Amino acid sequence: MISALIREDKNVISLRKNITLRGLGLEKTARFSISISSDLLRRFDNAMREKTYINRSKAVRDLIVDFIVEREWEKSERQVMGSLTLLYEHEARGLLERLAEIQHERSSNVVSTMHVHIDEHNCMEVLALKGLPREIRELADRLISCRGVKHGKLVMSTRGEEIT
Numbered sequence: 001m002i003s004a005l006i007r008e009d010k011n012v013i014s015l016r017k018n019i020t021l022r023g024l025g026l027e028k029t030a031r032f033s034i035s036i037s038s039d040l041l042r043r044f045d046n047a048m049r050e051k052t053y054i055n056r057s058k059a060v061r062d063l064i065v066d067f068i069v070e071r072e073w074e075k076s077e078r079q080v081m082g083s084l085t086l087l088y089e090h091e092a093r094g095l096l097e098r099l100a101e102i103q104h105e106r107s108s109n110v111v112s113t114m115h116v117h118i119d120e121h122n123c124m125e126v127l128a129l130k131g132l133p134r135e136i137r138e139l140a141d142r143l144i145s146c147r148g149v150k151h152g153k154l155v156m157s158t159r160g161e162e163i164t
């Protein structure tokens with residue numbers, strides 16, 4: 001478990017990490033600092049408030065946990081689930097064909113797709129994906145990097161078996 005204590009020092013964020021030693025009830029504390037521009041820190045504080053965080057400790061702690069979970073997800077050898085949202089202009093030359101070609105090639109990883117016609121030009125596609133993390137990540141990267149895709153985001157999830 002990580003809890004972060006942050007001391008405001010102009011643009012230096014100091015963090016204290018508490019590690020509970022199992023069975024002993026002792027806490028080992030490690031400290032580290034992050035130097036970022038004051039502008040970035042101001043924007044972080046604004047974003048944090050918008051997300052209704054009361055202090056930086058919890059906000060930074062959640063970012064750290066999210067980062068660790070993502071890395072563990074990517075290294076896992078288990079079957080996982082993911083959802084990919086793509087936003088694109090359907091008139092982009094060859095884009096629809098390319099997106100369909102990639103999805104057909106990897107049909108074992110694509111469970112379902114939903115297509116939304118947003119307006120005259122823009123479409124949104126949401127893909128439910130399954131497979132090994134590296135397969136899903138690679139498939140998502142290939143689709144997102146197609147010319148004409150304006151935005152793409154993969155949400156990594158699990159099959160839920162280990163979550164109680």
Ligand code: NI
Pocket residue numbers: 090115116117118122123124
């Ligand atoms: Ni459309």
